[in-house]
Amino acid sequence: MRGFLASSVGVTCAAALALPMALSAPAQAGPGLQAATTEPAVQGSTQSLPLVPLDGVRAFGSAAPEQGLSRRDVRSFSLVGVIWDDPGAELHGRVQVRTRATGTTDWSPWQDVETHNHEHAADPDTAERDSGRVRGSTAPLWVGDSDGVEVRVQAEVDQRAPLPGGRPLPRGLRLELVDPGAEPPSGNTPADAGRTGVLSADLDASTVETTTASAENAALAPLGATEIPALSQSETEREALALNQGEPMGKPYIGERPKIITRRGWGANESLRERGFVYTKKVKAAFVHHSASGNNYRCSQASSVIRSIYRYHVVSSGWRDVGYNFLVDKCGNIYEGRAGGVAKAVKGAHTLGFNANSMGIAVLGSFGKAKPSAAALTAIARLTAWKLGLFGANPKGKTYLTSGGGNLYRKGKNVRLNVISGHRDGFATECPGRALYGKLGSARKDAARYQGR
Template structure:
């Protein structure tokens, strides 16, 4: 797993040296091994970048008060290297941030600041306790927010009052993470697109590994898993799961087209190289990314690259937490590496990552409704993937908790297609998306022929 670093993309390498004065020394000051990699080496190889800036007590806080003891910390308006996604992290992932996190940004090249935007402070996406991934250098963090192309930032974090009259406090080690997901996928120059793809999916060991697990499923260029008819999908299913004998008429929906990790430009060098699997896929947990709805469908790959970089470099996870992602246009994307048809272990629903898959719909759906296309794609994806493992989208299943909302070892009855809130105490996937899950279940069962 690559540790948290402050790096620069190749295209900004020269510019970074010339404009380094824009980013204070504190932005790169970190005495931990996370900054051991030389920026000069990373700049020429890694597309995208993460700037990590410490949050300090805001004016009005006692001058002798440390950031750990302050009830209000932040970052004054500051010009920084360009970024498109922002999140707040802290040292201990077991500690929750009780309070309000707000950010303002300034579009690159402009002089107007956005309104204050609030980040979701939930810490509910995480590897399960006791897993190898949880033992790594993980951090606590907010949901990241997509803000578009920006070069100015301001942050304020305020602790919530406590009921026992104790001084409000915040987690220690608070930092703002400014994520540049790499070259924009909307470049009008085909040659530039080809160059970016070549860089982002270099034919190294990790890239070859990520492609090999989808062997025989993708188009010749490896950018997409091919869609299949229902009949072809049912016949193919017995290859993945021999228990689905053709004589038993497997209920498998038609395989949808899926943009591969190579297709959305995942830099395979960021993630942990070892792939981890569970025994089967018994349930699907639906999430929203809480990254906001201000992206265009042409930017979906960039949003996903930003979340991937945030999960790995900022939160310290092995890979992107979700197994699949769906954008507002209904496009389905491969998430965590390991193979779209295989039972890949994710880090999406703390307590229930074993024998399940996590599907994130890109956007925030507390008050905004998801698109009909996105809901249909939840049905399409679950009809196929759950079908490979004998799952009935309209039924329920007993899962064993690994901790969190339910005590470790507790047997919990859940819907085969559940919302994140069903497995953890959270508002995710937002009330409006959660309300669409009955529609998704019905559509998924119909696609399976039930």
């Protein structure tokens, strides 16, 4: 590990911070670093292990520029990440892990864990940002069923730093090992379209009420037409809006609702998240993200990946719920993200400075170089055609959002954005990856076509 020159890792796209939670911080591991945090009587578990200085730098203690854990046996897990105490502190350096597949002697090569830091947070000067329970964190990495782990973190080399070899690393570094738990008992996998936990365009409200995890989806009409501004306006109001936007008068442009696997469908443990819901006035824009969790998953594992990300966001990072409003897998399956109702303007935690009046869609995977699947792009287009249409938004159009503060736009600035934007349009980040970002133009055109424009 020593002698290895770590460059600054690019900002990635995990979700932004959310509201205060009634959750405790990870418990401290006991002697020998063998203890772990596990919430009793819930699906899945989290092991939290403190990192220690590596050989040769132990004299620096928690300020050591190289920290990690040697190869060790642990309980079964499938997703890893590293957290630290201060969500405002940046991790300038490189995080690498290798894991052992459960029941084998096979160790993976070293894998990079993408870092993201304080810029992924709720808008400044809000209760969401100032909860006191949130922690800094890397992106989560899906590694599959494993029972052995080794990790190393090295500070970025900086000749100006007071410590030899690099800048100081954040205090309180811990390795989080997440077990997603078993699949829901009713077999709600993506292949089970039409079973419990799937919102389909041909389901009526009474059916939806019995198949969703959240009662907030119970009133969802066949096209999600309840309490939607674009559908509740009078004819005169709609005509005035159409004239103002330079569009012909007619029925609202709303794409057909796609099939959406609900939280119950992917097995969300609702006892983990904060109980209340937070809404904004409307959905004027959609921000597309990648989860930065890697591409080594099968579509049959997508629910497990999402349960792991959910647990990592809530238990490890201290957020109130999973950050994204929706998630999409490589096979084009769409999943309900943050609770509160798929047709409603639920405030997510996905794009620092622009969480209000927007929604966040995360494609499972990493797309800096890997191309997103055609099925995932189609899902983005169909989902945005429906959800943006409910609020009268044109996927090919522009809109204005007021910045809550970030590294591109000061707080209070009125910013003109594409109605379908990438995370990098609202914040200086690599997200959603160059390969996915380059496809958003096609997604805009397809979404508009699905709306009938």
